[in-house]
Amino acid sequence: MIAERPSVCPLDCPDTCSLTVTVEDDRVVKVRGSRANPLTAGVLCTKVQTLYPDFVHGPGRLTTPLRRVGLKGEGRFERITWEEALDLIHTRVTAAVAAHGPQTVLPLNYAGPHGMLAYASMDLRFFHRLGATLLDRKPLCGGIRTEAWTGTYGTVPGIRPEQAAHSKLIIVWGNNVTWSNLHFMPIVNQAKRSGAKIVVIDPKRIKISEQADLHIALRPGTDVVLAWAVAAELERRGALDHGFIERHVQGFDEFMARARHYPPAEAARICGVPESQIQTLAEWYATLTPAAISVGNGLERNQNGGSGIRAIFALPALAGRWGVPGAGCINGAGFAFPKTPQRLQRPDLVPPGTRTLNIVDVGGHLLDEALSPPITAVFIYNHNPVIVHPDQNRMKRGLAREDLFAVGIDVVMTDSLAYCDVVQHRDLPPAREALRLHRAALHGQRRRADGRGHGRHRRAAGRPQAEPHRDRSRPAHADPGRGGHPLQEHQARDALGQGRARLELSRAEVRRAAAGLPAVRGPLSPRPHHARLGQADHLDLRRAGGERCDAAPRDASGRRAGARPQERHDGARLERSG
Numbered sequence: 001m002i003a004e005r006p007s008v009c010p011l012d013c014p015d016t017c018s019l020t021v022t023v024e025d026d027r028v029v030k031v032r033g034s035r036a037n038p039l040t041a042g043v044l045c046t047k048v049q050t051l052y053p054d055f056v057h058g059p060g061r062l063t064t065p066l067r068r069v070g071l072k073g074e075g076r077f078e079r080i081t082w083e084e085a086l087d088l089i090h091t092r093v094t095a096a097v098a099a100h101g102p103q104t105v106l107p108l109n110y111a112g113p114h115g116m117l118a119y120a121s122m123d124l125r126f127f128h129r130l131g132a133t134l135l136d137r138k139p140l141c142g143g144i145r146t147e148a149w150t151g152t153y154g155t156v157p158g159i160r161p162e163q164a165a166h167s168k169l170i171i172v173w174g175n176n177v178t179w180s181n182l183h184f185m186p187i188v189n190q191a192k193r194s195g196a197k198i199v200v201i202d203p204k205r206i207k208i209s210e211q212a213d214l215h216i217a218l219r220p221g222t223d224v225v226l227a228w229a230v231a232a233e234l235e236r237r238g239a240l241d242h243g244f245i246e247r248h249v250q251g252f253d254e255f256m257a258r259a260r261h262y263p264p265a266e267a268a269r270i271c272g273v274p275e276s277q278i279q280t281l282a283e284w285y286a287t288l289t290p291a292a293i294s295v296g297n298g299l300e301r302n303q304n305g306g307s308g309i310r311a312i313f314a315l316p317a318l319a320g321r322w323g324v325p326g327a328g329c330i331n332g333a334g335f336a337f338p339k340t341p342q343r344l345q346r347p348d349l350v351p352p353g354t355r356t357l358n359i360v361d362v363g364g365h366l367l368d369e370a371l372s373p374p375i376t377a378v379f380i381y382n383h384n385p386v387i388v389h390p391d392q393n394r395m396k397r398g399l400a401r402e403d404l405f406a407v408g409i410d411v412v413m414t415d416s417l418a419y420c421d422v423v424q425h426r427d428l429p430p431a432r433e434a435l436r437l438h439r440a441a442l443h444g445q446r447r448r449a450d451g452r453g454h455g456r457h458r459r460a461a462g463r464p465q466a467e468p469h470r471d472r473s474r475p476a477h478a479d480p481g482r483g484g485h486p487l488q489e490h491q492a493r494d495a496l497g498q499g500r501a502r503l504e505l506s507r508a509e510v511r512r513a514a515a516g517l518p519a520v521r522g523p524l525s526p527r528p529h530h531a532r533l534g535q536a537d538h539l540d541l542r543r544a545g546g547e548r549c550d551a552a553p554r555d556a557s558g559r560r561a562g563a564r565p566q567e568r569h570d571g572a573r574l575e576r577s578g
């Protein structure tokens with residue numbers, strides 16, 4: 001029997017395509033894009049369209065538990081039953097805990113194919129209850145970007161990508177759009193047809209740079225210097241919005257004190273680009289409004305990456321480029337939806353004094369004979385550390401330790417699972433959570449389409465720009481979206497949609513959801529209506545504690561290479577200032 005089912009791509013990708021999946025006798029036979037999500041509009045990438053049925057049902061799919069029979073890394077296994085697998089894991093992990101205490105166990109997991117249930121939910125509750133070593137996962141990649149965003153604007157969403165169609169200037173900064181963010185490309189083209197200028201900032205001559213009015217091919221790791229230089233040049237040109245800064249920005253003086261060290265000529269030398277390009281970028285950002293900045297995933301993997309992203313995010317706050325459609329930073333929608341991961345993870349179960357290791361340093365920790373207690377049991381899931389971590393050879397040597405008991409859980413055999421003693425297969429993560437969000441959006445659309453929507457839906461349908469929803473249980477003056485705070489007003493309006501799919505969430509709910517996310521601790525967290533800039537040099541999470549980056553890549557790498565393992569253990573915490 002053949003049936004078509006609605007679904008959503010579960011892969012780790014900003015676009016979250018809506019899908020129509022053809023199923024024949026419980027087997028996926030075809031995947032194509034659906035128009036349920038207006039942003040992805042029936043288009044999806046080739047790999048999911050052509051390879052996903054094979055990923056689900058192909059010969060590589062793990063279907064039974066396995067026990068290693070060859071050398072670690074050799075990839076030779078025999079099939080065993082679930083009972084045998086669970087008994088073996090219970091025996092070995094119990095022995096490890098008896099010998100070294102529960103912190104000898106390390107859950108070595110990351111995001112895998114995203115999804116709230118697949119990514120760090122009840123699994124962490126188990127490890128919290130056990131008292132296993134905690135793992136700081138942020139330094140590996142996307143967490144740095146999140147810190148850069150929340151440290152500047154708090155837990156609010158960025159502007160929707162569709163808004164860039166209104167922009168007169170689009171800055172594509174470290175975003176290989178045609179490969180990694182493909183649904184943004186039609187919006188860029190639409191804006192360009194309407195006369196917008198496109199700037200691409202990327203060390204590589206990526207595809208979209210062919211359409212750019214300006215391509216700045218800076219040296220990797222120097223984005224922070226370029227952003228500082230643009231800020232300094234905006235100030236010299238009198239293009240900073242001091243009224244906006246006065247009302248909505250904290251840490252302006254600190255930020256600019258650092259930025260002024262990098263006038264265009266000096267920045268051009270460090271970034272390896274013509275000074276004229278920096279001048280042009282600053283001139284366009286000063287004069288073309290609205291301007292949108294789209295920062296891709298990738299900068300954070302570089303030296304100074306977090307600092308670079310944060311300095312870029314600061315530019316719209318300095319120039320007052322918020323508050324009209326098409327102005328601001330395009331950022332993920334993660335903060336637009338209610339999430340309460342702590343209810344699943346129960347961090348309150350973690351025994352006091354449990355250590356936290358930096359995920360980037362796990363390879364070194366596995367080989368560190370001085371580490372106490374040693375890591376003697378690891379669970380690898382939603383992760384392929386041999387491929388993903390820096391210093392692959394060190395990770396391989398660490399996982400090859402004969403006294404290390406490793407459990408791997410995945411959909412297919414991976415390079416990392418080849419080092420495991422027991423491999424358990426698992427189902428593909430359901431796309432259910434994302435599907436629910438899509439349906440919520442569609443529900444709002446349908447209500448508008450058939451005229452049954454309540455007030456705010458009708459307003460959204462009839463006007464090019466929707467009015468921000470006000471929480472009517474509160475007086476107007478208590479609702480920042482009703483004037484006086486354009487930064488938050490605009491972002492909240494974006495969060496709830498702008499004349500298109502509108503979620504059934506009140507703004508109050510959005511704020512509650514943000515409060516339930518992992519805390520942005522200490523003085524870094526901005527007040528609700530402020531962008532907090534401060535110095536942009538405190539977000540290289542990969543560095544040892546107490547060190548500062550001065551944005552010179554060679555210096556940073558020297559410090560990194562020189563840091564002894566124990567110092568890096570200590571540096572697992574976030575270093576914050578400003």
Ligand code: SF4
Nearest residue numbers: 009013016017045048
């Ligand atoms: S572009 Fe590809 S990977 Fe990204 S959400 Fe769409 S189908 Fe998934």
